[in-house]
Amino acid sequence: MNRSMTKREFLKCCATSFCVLSSSYLLGYPKTSEAQTPRKGLIKTKLSPYFTSLSGGKIQCELCPRRCRVSKGKRGFCRVRENREGKYYSLVYGNPCAVHLDPIEKKPFFHLIPSTTSFSLATAGCNFQCKFCQNWEISQSSPEDVYSVEISPDEAVTKAKEVGARSIAYTYVEPTIFYEYMLDVGLLAKKAGLLNVCHSNGYINPIPLRNLCKVLDAANIDLKGFTETFYRELCDGELNPVLETLKTLKKEKVHLEITNL
Ligand code: SF4
Known part of the structure; x- marks a missing residue:
């Protein structure tokens, strides 16, 4: 029986195709090693x-x-x-569901190595539930429900170098939730002369944040609103820890830019 798609189904279909096609394209980039077909059900612990x-x-x-x-x-x-x-x-150590080569300005960074590209990684999941999330197809999913590929930290750095990126970006969802992967990619990236940058909601505890700052060169933090009510009702989060993160990043001398849309 023929049934027309709802708007939500249509958007989901478009977004999923975009992620998968982009992953296939980048992993199949002529200069990289063997291409992989993204698949569902991948868990890496x-x-x-x-x-x-x-x-x-x-x-x-x-x-x-x-x-x-x-x-x-x-x-x-x-x-x-x-x-x-x-x-x-x-459950997301090396199974990203989004792998793209983006302009650094799309992260968005406007005062850091302009006109260069950033090898951008994300896994499923998020520690916020923003009602306005533009990446909800992956941020509000479990790792086995999205198409993903296997890329070890070592392979991520090799691929980033192969495609001419100057940095690796941890982005699209809240990177804190794939912290172990981000940290290990970051350590290798630093040794290879790449910058580590993240786009984050800033919702992370001080101890893991300070440890991350050892490899993090730049952070763009979303300051989504200015009241606890906004954070509670629209993001299912809190404002105060985000403000603390901004102060810690400044203290740790990480290049900091703020997004407020
Ligand atoms: S406390 Fe841990 S398990 Fe809970 S949302 Fe945050 S990162 Fe995830």
Whole structure:
């Protein structure tokens, strides 16, 4: 039976095709190694360094201010971290669902290596639920529900160099949720002479942030509003930790730009 698409279905279809086609294109770029076909169901795990064990096998995640308390077999709010037998794991260590070569101005950075390109990575998931999110198809999905490819930190840096990028960007969703991947790519990128830049909602705890600052050259933080009510009602988040992140980045001398749309 013929059925016309709703507007939401149409937009979802277009966005998914764009991500997948773009991934295929970049990974199949003539100068890179073998192309991969993006596929659903990919999970790549890594033990999180930021959790506290609680009684009964529960854990508390210490990565972002949400501090999810998660029972065995369950996942945190961001959908990409899972309690496996009392230990907390990232499920997105090396399985990005968006891989693009973007102008640095699209990140957006306007005062950092202008007219260069940035090798841009994202996985599924997010620690906010903004009602106006433009990347909701991936930010509000679990890793097994999106098309993704396998790219180790080493391969990410090699590909970035092959396509002539001057930086690697952690972007499109909140990169805090793929922290372990971002950090390991970042360490190798730094050694290879690439800059590390992120576009973030700033919702991260101070200890992991300060550790990340060791490899982070630049951050563009979304300051989405100026009241706690705005953050609570439209993002399911909080303003104050974002303001603290801005201060920490400044103190750690990371190049900082702010987006307020
Ligand atoms: S990173 Fe994810 S699991 Fe951890 S506290 Fe934040 S939302 Fe919860």
